Structures are given as C-alpha cells and as structure tokens.
Amino acid sequence: MEGDGSNDGNRPRFLCEGVIFEILTRVSSESLWPCRWVCKEWRKLTYESNFNHHHCERTQTLSGFFIQESFKCNYSSSFISIDHSPTIPKPSLNFLPEKVKIEASSSKGLLCCVNQEVIRHRCYYVCKPTTQQWRKIPNPKNRYFAVRMAMFVQSSNPLRYKIVRFSQPVKMIKNYLRCEIFDSSNWAWKRSGDIGLPPLVGLPPGPGVLINGIFHWLTSENLIFAFDINYETNRMIRLQQEEPDLNNDFRVHKILADCKGRLSVIYITDHRMEQWVMTKYSKELWKKKHSVNLEALKSEECSSVMEALYTAEVALMTSINKVIWYNFQKNKAVVDRVKHFLASEKAFSFQSDLVPCNMRTE
Template sequence: MDMGSEFHLNQEILFEILSRATLETLDTFKVVSKESKELVEESWFIRNYAEKTKNFIGYIVEKLEPHRCSYTFVSINPSLGVPGISMECFCGMTILASSEQGILCCRKYEDRSHHYYVCKPSTRQCVELPTPRGRAIFPNWFGLTVLKSNPLQYKIIRLSRQSGKTGFICQIFDSKFWTWRQSENIIMEGCSVFSFQPSVCIGGILYLLTDRKTVWAFDSATETHSEFLGPITTTEDNRSCCCEAIVEYNGKLGFTSVYKWEELRLWVLEDYRWEIKKVVEIDKKNRRLIGCSLADMALMIGYGHQVSGSYSHQTIFPFRSDWEPVDLEDGCMLGGLEEMFTS
C-alpha cells in the first residue's frame, strides 16, 4: 500500500469515528489542529454527522404573533427524519440566548413579574433561575456561555439600560454559585445602543452588534469589554449594505451584510482584521442563496429568509444538542461548594 492510499484510508477511518462521536468529543477534536477544525466545520461533514448521530443541528426560529412568540426547530437537513423538538415547554416564554451545548436562557412573565429559566429542549429540562436584583429598564440584552461541560458550568450576562443615563447595567449569573451579581457598569462610546439580534459567544467572549455597525465584546473570564469597528466603514458601503448581522463562522467571529439585495457578503475576523471570506448571490425570486444549503450556518443566519421562510422580522438562534440529560442546577452548585471548601 503506497503512502497516498494509506493517507486516504486513514482519512476514511477518521471520518467514520468522528461522524459517530459525541458533540463534546467533536469540540475537543477541533482544537487538535487547523486541519481537524476545518474538517468538522465543513457543511458536508455536519450533514453526515447529523444523519448518523441523530443529534439536533439546525436553528430555532422565533415567529412573532399577536401578544406572544412561538418557536419552531428547523433542521439543517429536513429529510433526515430526526424527531422534532417539542416546544411545549416554551409556552409563554421568550428565548433570550442560546449556546452550542443545546442550553437556552429564557424569560417568562407571570404573577406580575419576570421569571428567568435555563432549559435544554431536547431533554425537556427546565430550571428556574434566581431573579436578578434591581429593576431593569427594557429592552435587555443577554449572552450565555458554557465554561465547562463536566461538571456543567455556565454564565449568563444581562445588560440593561440605566434610568436616565446612557450606560448599561451589567449583571452576571454564575451557575457555580447560583446567584446574580453586578459587574462594572458599561459606558458605550458615542452613546451606542445594541441591535435587536441575539448575541454571539465564542471562546467565552460575548459579542453584540451596535446601531453604529461596530462590535462590542465582553470577556466573561476577565469581565472586561471593548468596542471595535465592523468591516463596513465607508459611506458608500453604508448606503449599499443592509441587514447586518454577527455570526459564528468556523469558531471565529463573522459579519454578514446584504449588498444591494443582490448578494450576501461574509467577513471573518482574522488576527484582529476583517477578511472577506464569501460572496454569495441572492436568488430574489425564490428568496434563496445560490449554492448554499441549511448546513451553511453563518450564511443562513445572515440571510435569514431561507431558514424562516418569511420576510417578516424573526429571530434565528443557531442550535445543536444531543439527547443526554444534564444537571442544570445541583451539579453546578456542588462544583461551587467544593471549590469554596477546598480553597
């Protein structure tokens, strides 16, 4: 057997192993090398992985209805025959943030107050969180980042406007200690406000798009923040571009924009510089991106219509999850208590 055949065989064996691995193993494999990361991020691999594991990979689409929101799960490959996620537990709830581990942060208004929950829809698990202190001025912006999977630890960041002021109150919920605490208030440059789209969390950093098409970043580990320019900086581009969105693309921050309703452009932040990665034509008659499937997650979220099937404003949350139950509450707090007693 020559080296070429041996390499091809090894690639086939690796593909078979990975296509049956857990989501946690897949995430671990991403950091082994650049080549391994590129492999598991390929849309053809994602489709095959979803087919063989029957894990949920796709989108949760919010549909706005009179006086309420409803949610639908859209698979990256509807022909897979994967059982849909029951959205019954979301009755009366609003999804605030999602994570790559299949965990959502939600809010529900009942008994004249807002209640907060963390949920795993695939296993129908839902746990109520403590209520944040203080009266927040709506709207709020949220981010959810999973720090560890075993034992599970996650942080939820809530940003809310200050009464009569231009800054934002920053509150953080840490599942390890099961409590909210207030961090340093956020003062935005140029009195910016955040856009009404979900946050993006990558490597423990929360990203939000502002109304000035800049990107705000919050490091959940150091609890520091910064703001930097997006790729659309010239006046001409500002006039021609619309529907900007930030997305996760191959583990990096992406930025999409529709240009003259003729094409979708995708930039990726590489070494602190925006680089154009893809330009995809829009088939306006059929409301589709030419040559792209639902497995092209960043492009689908940037365009939106192909996932939701509608031009009306709808929020789209990327979603992937396995079928394994997790300890959303007790295991998290146990880890915190152990750390307190051993430190």
C-alpha cells in the same frame, strides 16, 4: 487560540480522508471542537454541510435554530433544521410550566427563557429541550429593561453555566449598560461593573456571537461590542478599514457570524453578499473571504435578511413570515413558511445531544 487553527507538526498523515470522515462524524459534539485544531484539513472538513448532516445522523444530535414568532404580543417558538433526523422528535418548549419567550441560547443545548407575564410576576427558566428538563432560576433586578442577554455553558458534567444580562434605564442620563451575571455555581445574580458606551452607540436586536468565551454584538455605529463573560471585561472592536466592494449600494445590511470558529462580518445587499473574517483577533486584522452573487434570492425572497451562518456555506435568512436556507456556494435557496410574523429577536442557534444533564445545584 489564534492563528489558522492548524497543527502541521502533529498531522495524522497515516489516515486517508474517507477514514477521517467516518471517524469524525461519530465523535460527540463536545469532543469535536478540539479535533478541529489538529490540522487545517480536519478544521475545514468539520464545518462543511455534508459533514454536519452525517454527524447529526450518526451521533443523534440536533443542529439548527429555534425560531421565535410573535402574535398579539404573545410569543411562540419552533425548531427548524435541514439536518433533522426523522428518528429524533423535534424539540419544543411545551413541557415548561407556562408560555415563555426565549432570551438566550447556548452551544450546549440549553436555553434561557422568561415567562410572558407582567414584570412583577416575571420568572426565568433554564431548560434543555431535547430532554425536557428545566429549572427555575432566581430573578435578576427587573427595575430596568433588559436590552440583551447571553448564556455560556462552561461544562456539561458537572453542569456549569453563566448568564449575562445587560439593561438600560428608560430615561438614560448616561450612555451606559447595567450588567448582571448569573453563575450556576453559587446560584445567584451579581452586579458587575457598569459599561460605558461611545456616544450614539446602541445594540441592535439579535443574539451575541460567541468566539472563545467572548460574546460579540454589532453596534449601530459600525463597532463591535465584545464582552468576556469569564473575566467581565469589555472592549470595542473596529470593522475592517477597507470598504466592502458592493458597487456603492446604499442598502447594506450587516451581521456578525461565527465562521469556522472565527469572528466574521457579512455585508448583504439585494444583489451581492461579501464576507470578511477576522484572522488575528488581538490585532483586529480582517481578510476578505468571498463575494457572492445573490441571484437565487430574487422575486419574493429579495426582501429577506440574513440572520446567521448555519454551516460554512449555508446561511439562515428570514423575511416577515418565511425562513430561508441559502446555500451561497450552490446559489440555491430552500424556503419554509411560518405561521405568524417573526419576532424582532427571531433566530437562536441550537445544538444538542439527547443525554440528560444534572439541572440541580450542589
């Protein structure tokens, strides 16, 4: 869907804002998405931090990130959140039969992980940490090194999901990605078409941003690589033509993010942050959303890197061994320290209920 996400003709005007808040904070996560398309007010309300906090508490839902650390070539992960209810145990991956590295996460509470053994003993797992359920899936072709993986849950009941794996030869003859897709419906990997890339274009570390069934990665040449996992098609999207107003600061870090269901690019320097949102996806039209002073991130937090948006006004930022929740509307930062150094692919968005799912195939 495109447009502003509103439906003014069917707007329920007979309910006051307080009643709407009480109702929507009790709606399941799966039912919340269609509610956001009722009208602009509902859409704005359901992306606010205050709403997210109450929704997690009232629906017994976990919302946050799995943070991945690396120590002596071994990976460990932990769940972090600023909306975690004390009545819900924090999920971990200790229930899996061996130590794993997270490869991809989904919006429905599933993770795709791989064990930390050598390639010939490689095993892939799909799991739901909140219910400690897991299932081993067949291995893809491990001849080539995986550069990116992504996971898309099509439905929760019955459970249907797809995993895409992009790999490249060690010695590249052509600038292309080898694409494989795992489909839980037939419980097998299949080889999709190779994807040609423009010269010098590469995919930096980080999970893809999922918008309307399409994964997006910001490339090294200021293009956005978009892959539709259902139709197995891809395209390159250009960033906005207008240059960001960051006072000619050459140290600009860029990330992609999901901003209220729309693709967003965020530019960050040591002093300012500027956010642009794609308002018309098919026409690649961008609009500047806001520019923020980053005064609260001075001193020891000045070297932090933004990883993702948690809510519309709260960002997740990291440094070598710290995780920072930064509210750029209130200009306030909350710092959590981690035990080891953070891995290159360090932050995986995670949202899940506590309902067991059917991990078996039919």
